[in-house]
Amino acid sequence: MLEIKGLTATIDGKEILRGIDLTVPEGEIHAIMGPNGAGKSTLSYVLSGREGYEVTGGSVTYNGADLLAMEPEERAAAGVFLAFQYPVELPGVGNANFIRTALNAIRRARGEAELDAVQFLKEARAAVTALKMPDDMLKRNVNVGFSGGEKKRNEVLQMALLKPTLALLDETDSGLDIDALKIVAEGVNALRGPAFSALVITHYQRLLDHIVPDRVHVLAAGKIVRSGGPELALELEANGYAGLEAA
Amino acid sequence: MPAVNETIETVDRISGGGYKFGFETNIEMEFAPKGLNEDIVRLISAKKGEPEWLLEWRLKAYRAWLSMEDPAWARIHHPRIDYQDLHYYAAPKKPAPKSLDEVDPELLAMYEKLGIPLNERAALAGIAVDAVFDSVSVATTFRDTLAKAGVIFCSISEAVREHPELVRKYLGSVVPAGDNYYAALNSAVFSDGSFVFVPKGVRCPMELSTYFRINARNTGQFERTLIVAEAGASVSYLEGCTAPMRDENQLHAAVVELVALDEATIKYSTVQNWYPGDAEGRGGIYNFVTKRGACRGRNSKISWTQVETGSAITWKYPSCILQGEGATGEFYSVAVTNNFQQADTGTKMIHLAPNTTSTIVSKGISAGRSNNTYRGLVRIMPRAMNARNFTQCDSLLIGDRCGAHTVPYIESRNRTAKVEHEATTSKIADDQLFYCRARGLSEEDAVGLLVNGFCRDVLKELPMEFAVEAQKLLAVSLEGSVG
Ligand SMILES: Nc1ncnc2c1ncn2[C@@H]1O[C@H](COP(=O)(O)OP(=O)(O)O)[C@@H](O)[C@H]1O
Numbered sequence: 001m002l003e004i005k006g007l008t009a010t011i012d013g014k015e016i017l018r019g020i021d022l023t024v025p026e027g028e029i030h031a032i033m034g035p036n037g038a039g040k041s042t043l044s045y046v047l048s049g050r051e052g053y054e055v056t057g058g059s060v061t062y063n064g065a066d067l068l069a070m071e072p073e074e075r076a077a078a079g080v081f082l083a084f085q086y087p088v089e090l091p092g093v094g095n096a097n098f099i100r101t102a103l104n105a106i107r108r109a110r111g112e113a114e115l116d117a118v119q120f121l122k123e124a125r126a127a128v129t130a131l132k133m134p135d136d137m138l139k140r141n142v143n144v145g146f147s148g149g150e151k152k153r154n155e156v157l158q159m160a161l162l163k164p165t166l167a168l169l170d171e172t173d174s175g176l177d178i179d180a181l182k183i184v185a186e187g188v189n190a191l192r193g194p195a196f197s198a199l200v201i202t203h204y205q206r207l208l209d210h211i212v213p214d215r216v217h218v219l220a221a222g223k224i225v226r227s228g229g230p231e232l233a234l235e236l237e238a239n240g241y242a243g244l245e246a247a
Numbered sequence: 248m249p250a251v252n253e254t255i256e257t258v259d260r261i262s263g264g265g266y267k268f269g270f271e272t273n274i275e276m277e278f279a280p281k282g283l284n285e286d287i288v289r290l291i292s293a294k295k296g297e298p299e300w301l302l303e304w305r306l307k308a309y310r311a312w313l314s315m316e317d318p319a320w321a322r323i324h325h326p327r328i329d330y331q332d333l334h335y336y337a338a339p340k341k342p343a344p345k346s347l348d349e350v351d352p353e354l355l356a357m358y359e360k361l362g363i364p365l366n367e368r369a370a371l372a373g374i375a376v377d378a379v380f381d382s383v384s385v386a387t388t389f390r391d392t393l394a395k396a397g398v399i400f401c402s403i404s405e406a407v408r409e410h411p412e413l414v415r416k417y418l419g420s421v422v423p424a425g426d427n428y429y430a431a432l433n434s435a436v437f438s439d440g441s442f443v444f445v446p447k448g449v450r451c452p453m454e455l456s457t458y459f460r461i462n463a464r465n466t467g468q469f470e471r472t473l474i475v476a477e478a479g480a481s482v483s484y485l486e487g488c489t490a491p492m493r494d495e496n497q498l499h500a501a502v503v504e505l506v507a508l509d510e511a512t513i514k515y516s517t518v519q520n521w522y523p524g525d526a527e528g529r530g531g532i533y534n535f536v537t538k539r540g541a542c543r544g545r546n547s548k549i550s551w552t553q554v555e556t557g558s559a560i561t562w563k564y565p566s567c568i569l570q571g572e573g574a575t576g577e578f579y580s581v582a583v584t585n586n587f588q589q590a591d592t593g594t595k596m597i598h599l600a601p602n603t604t605s606t607i608v609s610k611g612i613s614a615g616r617s618n619n620t621y622r623g624l625v626r627i628m629p630r631a632m633n634a635r636n637f638t639q640c641d642s643l644l645i646g647d648r649c650g651a652h653t654v655p656y657i658e659s660r661n662r663t664a665k666v667e668h669e670a671t672t673s674k675i676a677d678d679q680l681f682y683c684r685a686r687g688l689s690e691e692d693a694v695g696l697l698v699n700g701f702c703r704d705v706l707k708e709l710p711m712e713f714a715v716e717a718q719k720l721l722a723v724s725l726e727g728s729v730g
């Protein structure tokens with residue numbers, strides 16, 4: 001269970017998160033919607049431990065552990081995964097090598113045996129096929145020369161192989177056509193289960209047709225201004241965010 | 248390959264952190280008195296029982312050296328070296344052994360610690376090892392297999408005794424005795440090194456590997472290596488080294504000469520990991536090396552690959568003289584500097600003949616307060632019709648207190664020649680580090696991964712067993728460079 005209480009955070013002294021309270025019980029998927037600049041990405045970075053995002057108040061626990069006290073890689077080992085809004089290019093680093101290195105780092109941190117290259121490749125190829133991605137996805141350098149859509153799908157591929165228990169998806173659907181969007185949704189739904197939870201940041205109701213959320217929250221100007229069931233997304237789709245920021 | 252991993256693990260265990268490759272063995276040394284003069288040169292030559300011509304050659308080099316100044320053009324700074332305060336000859340006390348049984352057990356124990364594959368391990372790894380301990384070669388393996396193929400692989404002292412006509416023909420033919428300050432010094436006092444001769448039409452049946460160790464306090468180390476590949480022959484030679492921890496700076500001035508005749512190929516790979524000094528810049532090896540290959544024959548090829556992570560100072564420009572029509576020269580380099588290390592390294596490609604081609608790929612990585620300079624010369628002479636050069640020269644900065652410098656000289660005297668030069672400078676970006684860490688990698692592993700990615704085009708040129716070692720070395724030598 002993810003529990004965020006009274007979370008405030010600044011960037012360069014500017015307050016971006018202004019008191020977030022949010023609980024995501026195990027097994028649930030929550031959607032976060034909200035206008036540009038509301039602080040959605042900031043929240044995802046704070047949860048995954050990015051430098052430069054200073055937490056000035058509040059607390060975040062994940063399965064009882066103080067998430068904010070951990071290094072980013074410790075959070076990954078604890079099961080947290082961030083699908084970046086803007087995935088980063090790593091020139092010269094092969095995708096398969098990158099994911100395997102990450103997976104083994106996580107396994108080592110958990111005291112599990114490392115996966116050998118053959119085992120890993122078998123799993124990775126299966127995941128590539130399941131996500132209907134081109135075969136060369138594993139051979140290419142991480143995100144280098146990828147189209148916008150390929151980068152997003154590569155985030156989902158990494159998620160599928162790292163098997164997090166808490167996924168933070170930051171606009172993973174943006175810029176995707178409907179087929180790609182379905183693939184992303186399948187990637188998330190495949191992980192769904194009693195121990196898996198996710199925060200799905202999106203602008204579009206259409207993603208939520210495929211990943212049906214347990215709860216929908218609206219983040220505006222650094223605060224959760226409304227929460228509701230899946231029907232809230234439909235309402236936002238119809239009426240927009242007008243008037244919400246003042247709330 | 249197993250040797251490589253064991254080496255790292257074992258040494259790691261013994262040294263207990265810090266410099267992972269530093270320890271000393273306790274073998275009684277026989278020293279020549281400190282200082283350098285004609286008598287010392289004569290002593291070295293006499294100790295080795297050398298013929299008169301070689302003594303004369305050494306003396307000529309010594310006299311040339313006396314009249315020379317150490318070069319001041321490189322971007323390196325160090326206190327003046329007192330050449331009279333060094334030993335120029337040191338060797339294990341016993342005479343060179345004929346078999347492993349005669350080798351000092353303590354020495355063997357050290358090699359075992361290092362994981363050098365002398366016995367069965369060498370067989371498993373498929374590598375012949377000519378292990379050099381200070382000045383005298385103590386053991387050579389796989390001589391028989393090589394001998395059957397007609398390949399000569401032995402210490403240069405032995406070559407002087409057994410194959411004097413070959414040594415006399417080629418020694419100094421690529422790097423003349425008076426070529427430069429350090430080469431002249433080496434020619435005067437060279438202690439030992441390797442000799443490889445691959446006769447006409449023979450592909451050397453195994454990778455040749457030498458591990459150099461510097462072990463005697465205050466002993467300058469002057470290796471001399473000579474590799475000759477006759478027409479149609481090919482050979483791949485690996486050189487790798489680690490050094491014990493010590494406080495004083497140590498001078499190392501090696502010379503490597505390569506000769507490739509018609510259609511011959513020589514691939515020379517180096518992983519250099521000598522003691523770089525401590526985090527404050529104290530100690531470390533001064534490494535002044537002259538490496539040069541002559542592509543004498545038609546369509547001959549010489550390829551240098553180097554991974555330079557060690558030494559306080561690296562001064563090194565492995566070069567190719569493309570004399571034969573259609574000859575190819577290659578230089579693939581990774582140079583890492585951290586803390587207060589200084590590297591001024593690069594290559595020279597001298598195109599003398601038509602249709603000659605050269606490729607330069609240089610990857611410089613600077614961290615800490617280090618300075619890393621690429622210095623390269625591409626010279627196309629008038630006769631070199633249709634010569635081609637491609638140079639890719641990339642610098643990667645870690646932190647903002649280090650320096651990266653690129654000094655490419657291009658001299659083209661033939662209009663049909665095509666010379667291309669590309670250069671980039673980049674930093675490891677915060678978002679790249681965070682992306683990796685968010686996936687579970689530690690900061691140091693992330694740097695290692697990104698640096699290995701940056702160096703990929705060079706690392707893939709290394710023989711497999713070296714590629715693995717090199718990747719680890721890159722990570723090790725950049726430890727503490729971030730965060
Ligand atoms: N690195 C940064 N430096 C300064 N301000 C930033 C930085 N990143 C984001 N912000 C500001 O923080 C606010 C929230 O940004 P963000 O979390 O990216 O919003 P969202 O993801 O909801 O569109 C915006 O006003 C944005 O301009």
Ligand SMILES: [Mg+2]
Binds near residue numbers: 040042170171
């Ligand atoms: Mg955003």
